Amino acid sequence: MPQSNLSPELTTTGLTSLLDGQGRKPTRLLQILIEIQAAQHWISPENIDQLAAELNLPRARIEGVIGFYSFLHAEPAGQFRLLFSDNITDRMLGNQNLLEYLCNKLWLERGHVSEDGLVSVDTTSCTGLCDQGPAMLANGMAIPRLTRERLDEIAELVLQKVPVTQWPAELFVIENNIQRREILLANSMQPGDALRAAIAQVCVPGSAVEAAANQRSWREGIPSVALCAPVSTLEEIKRSNLRGRGGAGFTTGLKWEACRNAPGGEDNRTRYVVCNADEGEPGTFKDRVLLTTQADLLFEGMTLCAFAINAKQGFLYLRGEYRYLLEPLNAVLQRRRDANLLGANILGQAGFDFDIEIHLGAGAYVCGEESALIESLEGKRGIPRNRPPYPVTHGYLDKPTTVNNVETFCAAALVGLHGGDWYRGIGTAKSAGTKILSVSGDCARPGIYEYPFGVTVRQVLIDCGAENTLAVQVSGPSGVCIGADEFDRRIAFEDLATAGAFMVFDESRDMFEVARNFAHFFAHESCGFCTPCRVGTAMLKATMDKIAIGHGTQYDLAEIDQLNRILLQSAHCGLGHTACNPTLDTLKRFRPTYERRLKSLDFEPAFDLDGALATARRMTGRDDAGAHLSMEAES
Numbered sequence: 001m002p003q004s005n006l007s008p009e010l011t012t013t014g015l016t017s018l019l020d021g022q023g024r025k026p027t028r029l030l031q032i033l034i035e036i037q038a039a040q041h042w043i044s045p046e047n048i049d050q051l052a053a054e055l056n057l058p059r060a061r062i063e064g065v066i067g068f069y070s071f072l073h074a075e076p077a078g079q080f081r082l083l084f085s086d087n088i089t090d091r092m093l094g095n096q097n098l099l100e101y102l103c104n105k106l107w108l109e110r111g112h113v114s115e116d117g118l119v120s121v122d123t124t125s126c127t128g129l130c131d132q133g134p135a136m137l138a139n140g141m142a143i144p145r146l147t148r149e150r151l152d153e154i155a156e157l158v159l160q161k162v163p164v165t166q167w168p169a170e171l172f173v174i175e176n177n178i179q180r181r182e183i184l185l186a187n188s189m190q191p192g193d194a195l196r197a198a199i200a201q202v203c204v205p206g207s208a209v210e211a212a213a214n215q216r217s218w219r220e221g222i223p224s225v226a227l228c229a230p231v232s233t234l235e236e237i238k239r240s241n242l243r244g245r246g247g248a249g250f251t252t253g254l255k256w257e258a259c260r261n262a263p264g265g266e267d268n269r270t271r272y273v274v275c276n277a278d279e280g281e282p283g284t285f286k287d288r289v290l291l292t293t294q295a296d297l298l299f300e301g302m303t304l305c306a307f308a309i310n311a312k313q314g315f316l317y318l319r320g321e322y323r324y325l326l327e328p329l330n331a332v333l334q335r336r337r338d339a340n341l342l343g344a345n346i347l348g349q350a351g352f353d354f355d356i357e358i359h360l361g362a363g364a365y366v367c368g369e370e371s372a373l374i375e376s377l378e379g380k381r382g383i384p385r386n387r388p389p390y391p392v393t394h395g396y397l398d399k400p401t402t403v404n405n406v407e408t409f410c411a412a413a414l415v416g417l418h419g420g421d422w423y424r425g426i427g428t429a430k431s432a433g434t435k436i437l438s439v440s441g442d443c444a445r446p447g448i449y450e451y452p453f454g455v456t457v458r459q460v461l462i463d464c465g466a467e468n469t470l471a472v473q474v475s476g477p478s479g480v481c482i483g484a485d486e487f488d489r490r491i492a493f494e495d496l497a498t499a500g501a502f503m504v505f506d507e508s509r510d511m512f513e514v515a516r517n518f519a520h521f522f523a524h525e526s527c528g529f530c531t532p533c534r535v536g537t538a539m540l541k542a543t544m545d546k547i548a549i550g551h552g553t554q555y556d557l558a559e560i561d562q563l564n565r566i567l568l569q570s571a572h573c574g575l576g577h578t579a580c581n582p583t584l585d586t587l588k589r590f591r592p593t594y595e596r597r598l599k600s601l602d603f604e605p606a607f608d609l610d611g612a613l614a615t616a617r618r619m620t621g622r623d624d625a626g627a628h629l630s631m632e633a634e635s
């Protein structure tokens with residue numbers, strides 16, 4: 001194995017000090033592995049031995065974690081690892097040609113490390129840069145707007161062995177592309193505004209809040225007067241009708257209340273606030289922009305949640321693809337600590353103690369599922385847990401945990417300042433507030449659009465300059481694909497619920513290829529824990545590939561329905577449940593694009609039986625008609 005690419009600093013002592021920096025906590029195993037990977041470009045058997053000894057963990061546990069995350073490697077993957085984002089929108093922008101171009105320039109075969117161990121080029125799932133693709137990650141750092149000229153520059157830097165940290169800053173410039181602002185993106189809140197408003201709340205004598213505070217006081221052993229403000233905060237969030245923005249749309253106030261009601265350990269304060277910034281759904285990038293432009297609002301929302309549920313510790317789980325945001329976000333956290341908006345006795349309120357740590361992900365879409373995310377936060381493989389129990393009672397380290405999306409916490413901060421009635425007055429009766437959409441694909445102005453709930457798809461298409469639109473994929477592959485006759489449908493929980501992705505496809509696009517890309521995505525991202533999803537997503541991918549090369553039949557189309565039923569009934573988490581959505585939606589709305597690829601036969605085996613017998617024929621020296629299944633059948 002080529003080891004020439006190992007940086008010298010990670011000797012045994014180097015690793016020891018890295019472990020010290022991470023507090024030697026097994027819960028930080030993933031963070032430790034990410035650091036080793038960044039320093040050496042892979043994790044060697046010697047590293048694993050040392051980690052096992054120093055963290056007192058079985059070697060298999062460490063290997064299991066490395067094997068789970070696609071950004072970690074137990075084999076050298078090149079001093080420079082260049083990963084092209086492979087969402088359908090990257091493909092529409094020509095990423096495949098560019099990938100070939102770069103491989104040729106570097107004399108490389110895609111997916112293989114160069115013989116000198118210098119570089120490898122491959123693909124990765126959507127990197128959240130669909131508004132400025134095609135994009136890539138260079139040793140984990142995002143580079144948007146790839147062109148041949150930019151790739152020439154990158155190839156030169158690689159061949160000159162210039163470390164990625166010294167590449168021109170211009171390569172890494174990422175635009176926010178905010179095209180439309182409403183209450184959230186146009187907010188003028190100052191850090192601490194919502195917290196000050198929350199702390200200042202007092203109980204109106206005889207009010208429902210006072211009654212709730214009295215009841216809680218009796219249960220929790222805290223003086224009723226100290227509970228007025230947290231209870232009022234919770235009531236405002238409930239009154240706002242705020243629902244989660246991460247996809248499932250659960251009512252935020254009820255989630256916070258359930259967490260607050262769950263026993264929080266001996267001090268009754270061992271609860272956790274977790275922000276889900278994993279944003280792995282292809283076509284979604286609004287959290288990236290919120291993390292860049294609204295970090296204070298987000299942390300304010302998390303701190304408000306801690307105040308309401310009585311928690312001391314928070315985590316932001318940041319997807320590995322957004323690694324470049326780690327330092328800026330840590331700087332905002334530090335600024336908030338300095339301003340007493342985090343830490344002990346926040347804003348002088350005795351006992352209001354809360355702080356936030358950032359954990360990085362490492363390239364696993366399933367870690368966006370909240371229980372998988374918690375496993376990952378604990379330093380394990382991100383395999384979704386059995387539910388119930390839910391995280392609100394048994395979450396991080398088995399303690400009550402509130403997990404919310406980035407946008408949900410930002411909206412909660414607005415509610416904290418302006419109140420629940422103000423918030424529920426915006427949007428529709430069942431969908432309060434605004435929704436931020438990540439618009440990409442065939443349109444003149446891709447980017448971020450904030451609307452009050454209830455906006456029609458048609459309006460969004462007009463605003464983003466889309467013409468001759470054939471279809472829109474709302475909420476990413478796990479969402480829904482709609483055709484032109486449905487463009488008057490509304491973005492709202494009661495109609496088109498969405499986590500934010502809004503991918504536009506014009507009449508030049510082939511919706512079969514769109515669905516095929518999504519089938520590949522699900523097969524790649526299935527964590528493999530349960531058989532129906534592991535096998536089912538692979539079968540779906542194989543069926544779509546079979547149709548693509550002209551071997552599909554009506555029987556295959558019918559089988560997809562059957563597969564979907566199995567996945568819905570028996571897959572363990574939402575990934576498996578939604579994996580067939582894009583195929584079924586496009587089959588329903590754009591069936592001719594499938595049918596013109598089909599053979600007229602009713603059935604064609606996916607497995608080439610005669611081909612599989614080739615080895616046996618070679619070994620027996622036979623190649624006569626009787627040794628061939630097809631010839632046998634014909635004779």
Ligand SMILES: Cc1cc2nc3c(=O)[nH]c(=O)nc-3n(C[C@H](O)[C@H](O)[C@H](O)COP(=O)(O)O)c2cc1C
Pocket residue numbers: 243244245246247248249250276277278279280281365366367368369370371403404405406408409573574575
């Ligand atoms: C496969 C899968 C991936 C998910 N990815 C995300 C994600 O990237 N971000 C997110 O907020 N929620 C994601 N979710 C939803 C979370 O499980 C959870 O419902 C959400 O974080 C709760 O926050 P909310 O109530 O604020 O929406 C995902 C769910 C599944 C099944």
Ligand code: SF4
Pocket residue numbers: 366383384525526527528529530531533534571572573574575576577
């Ligand atoms: S449904 Fe898929 S992603 Fe979810 S646990 Fe099962 S194998 Fe993993």
